Every structure is written in structure tokens, then in C-alpha cells.
Amino acid sequence: MLHRPLLTGLAALAAAALGAVAPAAAQQPIKVGAFLSVTGPAAFLGDPEQKTLEMYVEEINAKGGVLGRKLQLVGYDDGGDAEKARTFAKRLIEQDNVDIILGGTTTGTTMAVVPLVEQAGIPFISMAGAVVIVEPVKKWVFKTPHTDRMACERIFADMKERKLAKIGMISGAGGFDKSMRTECLGVAKKFDIEIVADESYGAQDTDMTAQLTKIRNAAGVQAVVNPGFGQGPAIVTKNFRQLGMNIPLYQSHGVASKQFIELAGAAAEGVRLPAAALLVAEILPDNDKQKPVVVAYKKAYEGRFKSEVSTFGGHAYDALMIAVDAIKRAGSADKAKVRDAIEATKGYVGTGGIVNMSAADHMGLDTAAFRMLEVKNGTWALVK
Amino acid sequence: MLSQALQFLFTGVTVGAIYALVALGFTLIYNSSHVINFAQGEFVMIGGMATVFLVGAGVPMPLAVAAAVALSTLVGMALEKFAIEPAGRASVVSLIIITIGASIFLRGLAQLVWDKKLHAMPPFTGDAPIAVAGATILPQSLWVLGATVLLVLALRWFFARTLLGKAMLAVANNRDAAQLVGIGVRRVQLASFALSAALGAAAGILIAPITLTAYDIGTMIGLKGFAAAILGGLGSGPGAIVGGLALGIAEAMGAGYLSSAYKDAIAFVVILLVLFFLPRGILGARGGERV
Numbered sequence: 313m314l315h316r317p318l319l320t321g322l323a324a325l326a327a328a329a330l331g332a333v334a335p336a337a338a339q340q341p342i343k344v345g346a347f348l349s350v351t352g353p354a355a356f357l358g359d360p361e362q363k364t365l366e367m368y369v370e371e372i373n374a375k376g377g378v379l380g381r382k383l384q385l386v387g388y389d390d391g392g393d394a395e396k397a398r399t400f401a402k403r404l405i406e407q408d409n410v411d412i413i414l415g416g417t418t419t420g421t422t423m424a425v426v427p428l429v430e431q432a433g434i435p436f437i438s439m440a441g442a443v444v445i446v447e448p449v450k451k452w453v454f455k456t457p458h459t460d461r462m463a464c465e466r467i468f469a470d471m472k473e474r475k476l477a478k479i480g481m482i483s484g485a486g487g488f489d490k491s492m493r494t495e496c497l498g499v500a501k502k503f504d505i506e507i508v509a510d511e512s513y514g515a516q517d518t519d520m521t522a523q524l525t526k527i528r529n530a531a532g533v534q535a536v537v538n539p540g541f542g543q544g545p546a547i548v549t550k551n552f553r554q555l556g557m558n559i560p561l562y563q564s565h566g567v568a569s570k571q572f573i574e575l576a577g578a579a580a581e582g583v584r585l586p587a588a589a590l591l592v593a594e595i596l597p598d599n600d601k602q603k604p605v606v607v608a609y610k611k612a613y614e615g616r617f618k619s620e621v622s623t624f625g626g627h628a629y630d631a632l633m634i635a636v637d638a639i640k641r642a643g644s645a646d647k648a649k650v651r652d653a654i655e656a657t658k659g660y661v662g663t664g665g666i667v668n669m670s671a672a673d674h675m676g677l678d679t680a681a682f683r684m685l686e687v688k689n690g691t692w693a694l695v696k
Numbered sequence: 697m698l699s700q701a702l703q704f705l706f707t708g709v710t711v712g713a714i715y716a717l718v719a720l721g722f723t724l725i726y727n728s729s730h731v732i733n734f735a736q737g738e739f740v741m742i743g744g745m746a747t748v749f750l751v752g753a754g755v756p757m758p759l760a761v762a763a764a765v766a767l768s769t770l771v772g773m774a775l776e777k778f779a780i781e782p783a784g785r786a787s788v789v790s791l792i793i794i795t796i797g798a799s800i801f802l803r804g805l806a807q808l809v810w811d812k813k814l815h816a817m818p819p820f821t822g823d824a825p826i827a828v829a830g831a832t833i834l835p836q837s838l839w840v841l842g843a844t845v846l847l848v849l850a851l852r853w854f855f856a857r858t859l860l861g862k863a864m865l866a867v868a869n870n871r872d873a874a875q876l877v878g879i880g881v882r883r884v885q886l887a888s889f890a891l892s893a894a895l896g897a898a899a900g901i902l903i904a905p906i907t908l909t910a911y912d913i914g915t916m917i918g919l920k921g922f923a924a925a926i927l928g929g930l931g932s933g934p935g936a937i938v939g940g941l942a943l944g945i946a947e948a949m950g951a952g953y954l955s956s957a958y959k960d961a962i963a964f965v966v967i968l969l970v971l972f973f974l975p976r977g978i979l980g981a982r983g984g985e986r987v
């Protein structure tokens with residue numbers, strides 16, 4: 313029993329020595345670790361993320377890999393459970409010895425893993441939304457999706473252009489809804505927006521006319537914002553029209569999918585919301601820098617999986633491409649060098665926007681990443 | 697101000713009518729078997745989801761509605777036949793737990809057979825709201841109210857004029873005595889599950905164009921219906937209707953005048969208050985056994 317650790321130690325030493333003298337070891341694959349919520353309540357986010365990663369790792373390998381080395385995807389499904397995410401991240405770091413970690417479908421699973429990656433010193437790119445992931449900046453943690461604060465800023469900027477200053481807010485009770493509501497309240501002042509009514513509804517609520525009636529009767533209300541996710545916004549939109557309210561209604565990027573229009577039906581006409589370029593790939597003007605990227609991704613994804621593309625899969629695309637780009641620039645899969653290269657990402661054109669990272673900004677997106685959309689004739693149209 | 701109150705009232709009455717139908721379902725089964733059927737909400741879900749999918753498959757609306765009600769009725773009968781009846785003389789608490797299991801099973805099944813997405817159902821007649829004294833009401837709300845009134849009248853006729861209806865009343869009154877005079881208690885129990893499943897499905901179909909439907913809507917609407925049944929007095933038909941309407945209106949007024957954050961809490965606060973101060977509900981039987 314005593315010689316076992318000794319042997320292992322010797323083997324490791326030998327391997328290290330070999331690695332140092334013979335660059336042949338560079339033929340080993342670069343290990344990309346991923347933990348995603350492929351099942352469970354966040355499955356509609358995690359599922360397209362996993363499919364996207366698999367598809368592009370395959371494609372990159374078919375084209376010869378990165379720096380002459382193949383990519384090897386080591387993926388786990390955390391089922392949306394933060395505890396499991398932590399366990400899997402530990403396994404990725406300690407047993408699988410991955411070179412970089414992608415994932416964290418939700419803010420909860422991401423934040424559970426942050427202490428681990430910070431301690432281990434391994435670059436980590438999250439696909440979850442909340443601002444807390446990159447604020448304050450954490451040395452090894454990056455993220456690809458835009459934040460809810462940016463969505464609020466985009467909405468308020470649009471309101472300012474339309475000279476709408478007094479607004480009502482109606483928010484859901486979910487995590488996304490609450491977080492976005494707080495962010496909106498926080499940035500409203502910056503845009504000279506006054507919130508004259510602030511209502512909420514429960515996750516399973518089926519009727520919001522009471523709340524909307526209150527907003528309608530609030531003095532001077534000129535527009536309504538609905539930070540919401542899931543079924544709530546569709547019902548709010550229906551009730552809004554039912555009450556004959558004809559002030560502008562803004563929804564959030566949380567419902568930026570065809571399903572929202574299907575659910576709300578004719579009531580959705582005229583609703584505005586901020587969304588990523590991916591959703592409106594075809595109608596983007598040809599001089600839009602993002603157009604080739606989003607059209608190509610959409611085509612590849614929809615062609616292979618026969619289901620509609622979502623922004624969530626796009627976040628995974630961006631995470632993988634930023635990682636690959638950084639590894640190329642770093643010239644190796646060395647963790648510290650890759651981290652520095654990710655931080656130095658400039659002008660990367662992805663599905664979520666144009667990414668310019670810096671030591672102070674580990675997301676690198678600005679509000680230009682959001683397009684303001686309006687529902688016209690049962691489909692999305694770009695505003696202006 | 698008046699128009700605002702009227703708007704809350706319209707909202708409350710519409711939702712309340714649905715709660716009333718669900719509460720009636722609870723009452724029917726409770727009366728025939730003393731079981732509180734926590735799968736009641738799933739009948740509402742089955743009604744809405746089946747209609748949406750049949751219409752999606754190209755079946756004309758009236759036919760889809762009839763088929764959905766029939767499907768739900770069959771599920772209700774199957775629940776009685778394969779889950780409640782085999783349990784035999786098990787205690788009422790065990791039977792109630794069986795219904796909770798059935799509810800979880802049905803929800804899971806719906807997820808597999810249909811899907812996990814939300815669905816919208818087209819309204820029966822148009823989307824244009826009708827303005828009344830500064831408030832608005834949807835045509836679908838009128839459908840909900842009209843159909844609820846019709847269903848309640850039909851139930852009254854059923855209990856007053858048909859043999860099966862009278863048998864059900866007799867069993868509700870005294871199960872053992874009913875059995876002694878030759879009423880097939882088993883058959884009555886089966887009929888009560890069928891009837892309450894049909895009522896639930898009707899509620900689910902009526903409300904779906906207003907609220908959307910999904911595989912998991914049954915839990916909350918079932919609990920609200922249960923609260924309404926308790927409020928009205930468990931076991932009382934008119935009580936279920938009064939309880940449903942009162943709960944719907946209380947919720948809408950509460951969300952409007954107090955805070956919308958507490959909307960769902962209102963139903964459960966109502967249950968607690970009723971259990972503390974009025975344990976037999978508004979129209980429940982007075983006297984009798986006290987525990």
C-alpha cells in the first residue's frame with residue numbers, strides 16, 4: 313500500500329518531464345467542461361445550450377480543432393440544482409482536469425460555482441443573466457448574456473425618445489421578474505422616468521385586470537412596463553387590451569419569443585420589447601455587423617435540430633466562440649493565459665452583440681446589443 | 697372610482713364563477729364519499745388542454761369541447777374505479793391521499809401526452825371588450841357567467857327530478873340508510889366522480905380563453921376551488937356557488953384596493969378565518985357532530 317502514492321508521484325513526475333521535453337503531448341485534446349441545466353425547470357434554457365455546444369465542438373473538430381488540438385466536451389446536467397452544479401464543477405476541476413468551464417444555465421447554478429473556480433483559478437464563462445455574476449468583477453468569471461439592467465436601459469431610452477416620462481410597472485413574482493424590477497427602479501432616474509404605479513402579480517395568477525385598473529387610474533401614467541417571464545406577460549397583454557388601455561406597453565426580453573405572440577394573440581399588436589439580434593436575424597439590415605453571425609447560427613441550429621432557435625443557445629455559442637478565440641490568441645490552453653486573453657476580447661461579433669471586454673467589464677456588451685422590437689401584423693418588426 | 701369598483705367586480709365574478717364550478721365538483725364527491733378530491737384541479741386542466749389540442753388538430757370547436765368533457769368524465773370515472781374503489785374501506789384520510797397521488801400522476805401524464813408549454817385558446821365569440829359604465833368586460837366572461845348559470849340550473853333539475861340525482865342526495869344525507877333502502881352506493885359514487893369531472897372540464901374550457909392553459913394549472917385552481925367550497929360550507933351546493941363568487945370578488949377587490957402581492961394569499965387567509973370563526977362555512981349544515 314505504501315508504494316502506491318510513490319508510484320503515482322513518479323508517474324506524474326515522468327509525465328511532467330515528458331511534457332516539458334516533448335511537445336508531442338500537445339496532441340492531447342483541449343478539455344472544455346460544461347455544466348448545464350438540461351433537465352428540470354430551466355430545461356428550456358439548458359437544452360438548446362447543450363445542443364449548441366455539441367454541434368459546434370463537432371464542427372470545430374471537423375475543421376481540425378484549435379491550435380492543432382481537438383476539443384473534448386465534458387458535460388454534466390445539473391437539473392437546475394445549485395448543489396448539483398457545485399458537485400459537477402468540482403468534478404470538472406478535480407477529476408476531469410478541464411482547461412476551461414462553460415455553463416451555469418441559471419444565475420443560481422452559476423453563483424454556486426463561482427467560489428470554486430475562483431479558488432482553482434480556471435477560466436469560467438457563464439450563460440446566465442443576472443448582473444451579480446460580473447459585478448463586482450471576479451477574476452476568473454465571465455458571462456455572455458446581456459443583463460436585465462441593460463434591458464431596462466434600452467426600454468427607458470426608447471421611452472425618452474417617445475417623450476414618455478411617467479410610467480406604471482407591473483411585475484411578476486419570479487426571480488427574473490423581481491431582479492428586473494429592481495434594476496428598472498434603479499436606473500429610472502438616469503432617464504428622468506418617474507414610476508407612478510408599481511404593481512405585482514403571482515406566478516400562477518390568471519387575471520391581472522385589478523392591478524392594471526389601478527395603473528390606469530394612476531395620475532398621468534403614459535406607458536406601462538411589464539418585467540416578466542412565462543405566462544404572466546401574455547395575460548397582462550390580453551388584460552391590458554381588454555381594459556381598453558391604449559398607452560404604449562413594453563414587455564421585457566424575457567418573453568422575446570414567438571410563443572408570446574401566439575399566446576397573447578391580437579392583443580400583442582403594438583407591444584414593444586428589447587431583444588437580441590438573433591430573434592430577428594432575417595429582418596436585420598444587411599449592413600448590420602451581427603447579421604452574418606446570427607443568420608449562420610440560426611440556419612445551422614434549425615437545420616440540425618428542427619426546432620426554433622433561441623437566444624439561450626446563442627449564449628452558449630458565444631461562450632464557446634469567445635473561449636476558442638481566447639485559446640487561439642493565448643497560443644495555449646494555459647489557464648492564466650486564456651483568462652487574460654478572454655479579458656482582452658475586443659470586437660468579437662456574437663449572437664448576443666459585439667463584445668468588448670476589459671478588466672472592469674467581464675461581459676463586454678452595451679445596450680446596442682438590444683434591438684427594440686414591435687409586434688406588427690402578428691410578427692416582430694424592428695423599430696426604425 | 698365607481699368604474700374602478702365595477703371593473704374589480706367584473707373580474708371577481710368571472711374568476712369566482714370558475715371557482716364555484718370547481719367548488720361544486722368538490723362538493724359532489726364529498727357528499728357521496730366524504731372524500732376531498734384533490735385531483736379536482738386536474739379535471740380543469742384536462743378540459744382546457746384537451747380542447748386546445750383537439751382544436752389544434754383541426755376538430756371543430758363544439759366537437760372538441762364535447763370530446764374534452766367526455767375525456768375528463770372518463771378520467772374521473774377511472775379515478776373512482778381504479779383508485780378509490782379498490783381502496784375499499786380505507787379511511788377517508790387514505791382516500792384523500794390517493795387523490796393527491798392521482799393528481800400528481802395526471803399532471804405528469806399530461807406533460808407526456810401533451811407538452812409543457814402554455815397554450816392559448818381562441819375565445820368563443822370575439823375578443824372585443826364590451827364597455828359598461830366605464831368598466832370593460834370580455835365576451836368570454838359573459839360566456840363563463842352564462843354557462844355557469846346554465847350548469848347550476850341543470851344540476852338543480854338533475855337533483856330534483858331524476859332518480860340518480862335523488863339517489864345521490866339520499867347517499868349524501870345518510871350513506872348507510874341509503875344502502876339499506878336499496879340504493880347502489882357504489883354506482884352513486886361513480887356517478888358523482890363522473891359529474892364532478894365533467895363540471896371541472898367545463899370550467900377549464902370556459903376559462904382557458906381568458907387565462908391560458910398548461911399542464912400545471914390544476915394545482916392552484918384546485919386549491920382555490922377548495923377554499924371556495926370551505927368558505928361556502930363543505931357539502932352544500934348553494935354554498936359552493938356563494939363561496940366561489942365571494943372568493944373571486946374578495947381576491948379582485950383585495951388585489952385592487954390592498955396590494956396585488958397578497959392576491960393568492962387571500963384565498964388561504966379566507967380558509968383560515970372560516971376554519972377559526974365559522975367552521976361550517978356560510979351555508980354549511982348547522983349542528984350535527986362536533987369534533
